[in-house]
Amino acid sequence: MATVRAPSSWVRRTGWEYLPRVREAAVDVATPALLCVLLLIILGFRFPQLYSSNGLAGAITASAPLILSVLAMTSIAISSPGGIDLSIGPFVAFVNVGIVHWLVPHGLGNPLYVFAYAIGVGIAFQMIQGLLIGLLRLQPVIVTLSGYLVFSGLNLVVLPNPEGTIPHWLNDWGAATSVNTPELYLLIGCFVLWGFFARTTFARNIRLVGGNDKTAWVSGLNPVLVRLGAHIVAGVFVGLAGITLTALLQSADPTQGAAQTLMAVTALVVGGVSLSGGRGRALGAVLGAIAIFLIGYVIGTLNLGTSESFVSGLIYGAVLIIALFIGSITGSALGVRKRAAISTEVSQ
Amino acid sequence: MSAPAPVVTVRDLRKNFGDVQALKGCSLTAVAGEIHAIVGENASGKSTLVKILSGVIAPDQGEVNVLGQQPTSPRMAQRLGIATVFQEILVVEGASVLDNLFLGHDGLLRARMSLKEKAAVGGPLLESLMQDTVDLSAPIGDLPLSARQWIVIARALLSKPRVLILDEATAALDEESSRRLFDTITNLAAEGICILVISHRIAELTAFADQATVLRDGATVGTLQGSAITGNALLELMSGGSLTTNHHVDSETVMGQPLIRLNRLQIAPQAAPIDITVSAGEIVGIAALEGHGAPELVRAIAGMTKIQAGSVEILGDGKTTVIKSMRDAERAGVGYVSGDRTREGLFPNLSILQNFGMALYRRCKRLGVIRPGLVRRHFARQAERLSITAARPGAPITSLSGGNQQKVLIGRVLANSPTIIALNDPTRGVDIPTKQDLYALLRELAAEGNGIVLFSTEIEELVDLCNRIAVLRFGGIYTVVEEQDLTSARVLAGMFGRPAAEAVNA
Numbered sequence: 001m002a003t004v005r006a007p008s009s010w011v012r013r014t015g016w017e018y019l020p021r022v023r024e025a026a027v028d029v030a031t032p033a034l035l036c037v038l039l040l041i042i043l044g045f046r047f048p049q050l051y052s053s054n055g056l057a058g059a060i061t062a063s064a065p066l067i068l069s070v071l072a073m074t075s076i077a078i079s080s081p082g083g084i085d086l087s088i089g090p091f092v093a094f095v096n097v098g099i100v101h102w103l104v105p106h107g108l109g110n111p112l113y114v115f116a117y118a119i120g121v122g123i124a125f126q127m128i129q130g131l132l133i134g135l136l137r138l139q140p141v142i143v144t145l146s147g148y149l150v151f152s153g154l155n156l157v158v159l160p161n162p163e164g165t166i167p168h169w170l171n172d173w174g175a176a177t178s179v180n181t182p183e184l185y186l187l188i189g190c191f192v193l194w195g196f197f198a199r200t201t202f203a204r205n206i207r208l209v210g211g212n213d214k215t216a217w218v219s220g221l222n223p224v225l226v227r228l229g230a231h232i233v234a235g236v237f238v239g240l241a242g243i244t245l246t247a248l249l250q251s252a253d254p255t256q257g258a259a260q261t262l263m264a265v266t267a268l269v270v271g272g273v274s275l276s277g278g279r280g281r282a283l284g285a286v287l288g289a290i291a292i293f294l295i296g297y298v299i300g301t302l303n304l305g306t307s308e309s310f311v312s313g314l315i316y317g318a319v320l321i322i323a324l325f326i327g328s329i330t331g332s333a334l335g336v337r338k339r340a341a342i343s344t345e346v347s348q
Numbered sequence: 349m350s351a352p353a354p355v356v357t358v359r360d361l362r363k364n365f366g367d368v369q370a371l372k373g374c375s376l377t378a379v380a381g382e383i384h385a386i387v388g389e390n391a392s393g394k395s396t397l398v399k400i401l402s403g404v405i406a407p408d409q410g411e412v413n414v415l416g417q418q419p420t421s422p423r424m425a426q427r428l429g430i431a432t433v434f435q436e437i438l439v440v441e442g443a444s445v446l447d448n449l450f451l452g453h454d455g456l457l458r459a460r461m462s463l464k465e466k467a468a469v470g471g472p473l474l475e476s477l478m479q480d481t482v483d484l485s486a487p488i489g490d491l492p493l494s495a496r497q498w499i500v501i502a503r504a505l506l507s508k509p510r511v512l513i514l515d516e517a518t519a520a521l522d523e524e525s526s527r528r529l530f531d532t533i534t535n536l537a538a539e540g541i542c543i544l545v546i547s548h549r550i551a552e553l554t555a556f557a558d559q560a561t562v563l564r565d566g567a568t569v570g571t572l573q574g575s576a577i578t579g580n581a582l583l584e585l586m587s588g589g590s591l592t593t594n595h596h597v598d599s600e601t602v603m604g605q606p607l608i609r610l611n612r613l614q615i616a617p618q619a620a621p622i623d624i625t626v627s628a629g630e631i632v633g634i635a636a637l638e639g640h641g642a643p644e645l646v647r648a649i650a651g652m653t654k655i656q657a658g659s660v661e662i663l664g665d666g667k668t669t670v671i672k673s674m675r676d677a678e679r680a681g682v683g684y685v686s687g688d689r690t691r692e693g694l695f696p697n698l699s700i701l702q703n704f705g706m707a708l709y710r711r712c713k714r715l716g717v718i719r720p721g722l723v724r725r726h727f728a729r730q731a732e733r734l735s736i737t738a739a740r741p742g743a744p745i746t747s748l749s750g751g752n753q754q755k756v757l758i759g760r761v762l763a764n765s766p767t768i769i770a771l772n773d774p775t776r777g778v779d780i781p782t783k784q785d786l787y788a789l790l791r792e793l794a795a796e797g798n799g800i801v802l803f804s805t806e807i808e809e810l811v812d813l814c815n816r817i818a819v820l821r822f823g824g825i826y827t828v829v830e831e832q833d834l835t836s837a838r839v840l841a842g843m844f845g846r847p848a849a850e851a852v853n854a
Contacts, residue, residue, distance in 0.1 A: 211440035
């Protein structure tokens with residue numbers, strides 16, 4: 001046992017090594033990126049209007065809630081094995097309902113109040129979920145499924161029918177007349193923000209806790225606090241998703257949640273975020289969200305009429321399985337192997 | 349030189365896990381600047397002690413004082429200046445080498461060093477320990493066990509500890525690497541750091557330890573100083589103060605036909621092949637330290653683990669059956685009993701009778717329908733033979749004590765009338781009266797002409813019961829202690845890799 005060298009090393013240690021990281025990123029992101037390119041080419045033939053200023057603006061407005069929801073879920077998924085947030089769709093709809101039903105009628109429709117409300121509610125709810133999961137050690141699936149059911153019902157209690165007026169400034173957000181939309185800047189801002197966040201010590205702690213919480217705990221990290229933090233980060237993105245959903249709908253719709261949750265989970269997996277924790281990146285997740293969104297466009301161009309919803313479910317399911325399959329192949333290529341149980345590696 | 353103040357004081361420490369007493373009266377005093385060995389055989393409570401000292405688990409009773417305080421969490425232990433290398437190699441697989449080196453070093457939100465500084469400090473240290481170059485940005489998943497072990501050791505050293513605890517830190521290292529580690533910690537001790545070492549390599553301890561505390565069954569049985577730390581002295585204390593646990597040669601043992609032959613069986617990559625034959629009427633013991641392959645060997649006999657090479661052959665009626673699966677083993681008459689009841693025995697939410705009948709249902713049926721009466725009759729027979737004290741067979745299995753649960757599981761195996769019984773530490777967590785019952789049962793089964801392969805973590809048990817004992821090291825047979833030589837000292841010496849001749853004085 002003379003030499004010990006990681007096979008994936010391209011460069012020697014210098015302090016900051018980018019090349020292995022770039023390659024690792026490429027592996028994680030390859031699937032959703034290729035899928036996006038493929039879909040964009042298909043849409044070039046079937047739906048060329050997408051490439052007009054209006055078409056792109058509409059796509060940005062329509063995809064923003066999904067992209068932001070997936071970013072929120074990325075933070076949660078990285079922070080723990082089995083970390084997932086099924087409540088995300090109905091909760092984003094709840095933010096939307098709240099803005100329209102509570103803020104606007106009370107004259108609180110200006111951007112400051114709306115952002116404060118959306119992000120505040122998002123953080124508060126995610127903290128509750130984070131504490132239930134972290135402190136009481138409840139299964140994330142169960143906790144967030146409860147959240148899903150509670151908000152699906154609550155939205156309808158608050159607002160039985162889709163209706164209401166949105167703040168004036170959000171009219172412009174939803175207008176979608178040029179690529180130069182506020183949503184685009186919001187998305188770019190979020191992405192840049194995530195880029196900084198991902199380089200913080202706290203984000204590294206999230207990855208370490210998600211990768212192996214026992215090891216992290218024994219080494220002195222506090223998994224409960226770290227996970228709570230991951231949920232708070234998710235809360236910010238959930239709130240922003242609620243605002244963009246309001247802009248998209250130009251109204252409030254209590255029934256918008258259910259489909260969004262499933263789309264977000266699909267996008268997360270397609271985006272290469274590991275549901276077993278510790279691994280995933282925002283670029284992949286965002287590309288996954290875009291891919292899922294574009295699939296919807298492609299299905300829309302097929303003019304399937306009433307059978308569209310069945311076919312789209314079928315296609316999303318197939319894409320999800322294929323993405324998982326590819327993910328497991330690349331995962332094993334990255335060398336996530338099991339250790340030998342017996343200490344025979346010792347060459348005596 | 350006046351005696352320095354103790355850095356680590358442990359007094360009358362007690363810790364129970366359920367019914368099992370892991371520590372019952374453990375005491376230890378270590379001072380700054382010494383290398384203090386903690387010695388004991390398997391399950392003597394060493395690792396439990398280490399976990400308590402590191403704040404991972406809380407003691408039930410007793411005093412723990414490290415640098416003036418009792419560590420109550422890993423975080424606090426770390427703040428006190430305690431760094432521990434645990435027996436399990438704790439790394440985050442997906443994270444980079446550098447992140448693993450400095451795991452727990454940073455605060456929740458802020459790093460204490462930039463990545464550049466970390467690489468500048470951690471890289472050279474790791475390379476000097478490993479004597480090799482390392483790519484700090486590579487994920488751990490790619491690295492072999494020895495490299496992971498060095499990373500965990502380097503992590504402990506990087507925290508600049510005042511108390512360094514090494515629990516089997518050399519287990520995954522070769523001898524040259526181990527020597528390098530001990531040279532390193534000798535230097536650290538000279539700087540005034542208190543070092544607690546657990547190792548299965550006695551030679552390392554006799555060469556480097558300033559003081560040794562010997563544990564036996566969770567209690568401190570002796571402390572040795574400096575040159576008094578010799579292999580024989582340690583083994584003598586470990587094995588119970590005297591070397592009198594000898595096998596009473598049972599003249600009535602009648603060896604019959606060979607029943608099972610391990611033919612160049614290799615249970616792990618790079619492990620030496622194992623050749624051994626078990627005959628009717630014989631109890632063959634397997635002894636080994638943890639991680640040296642004893643459970644794997646027993647499981648291989650039962651067709652439960654994938655073997656690397658060679659074969660397990662059942663001999664009988666003039667024909668040879670090669671076991672390739674659990675089904676083969678069962679058909680050939682091999683019964684498997686595990687001490688790990690949670691993982692390999694119980695269905696905790698089912699009744700006693702259902703647990704018992706699990707392996708019988710295939711036989712006790714008519715037209716595809718289970719015959720509950722027949723299963724009950726089987727149960728009644730085994731319950732009488734094993735004197736299982738159960739309120740009623742329909743009660744949940746969890747209502748029984750560990751010992752009675754184990755009896756039910758043995759009854760399950762015996763109901764299939766096996767000719768070869770492979771036991772994987774069957775008395776783990778079993779009370780003493782039940783153990784006695786089990787010993788009597790095993791002797792009876794052997795006398796009936798069955799072949800028995802018994803792995804146990806209790807050496808006395810093996811020495812008492814077995815006709816011979818195969819001692820494994822690194823997955824291969826290190827030595828076979830024959831009936832006339834059978835003493836616990838010899839077996840223990842073999843487990844620690846020492847030639848039998850050195851250990852013999854009884």
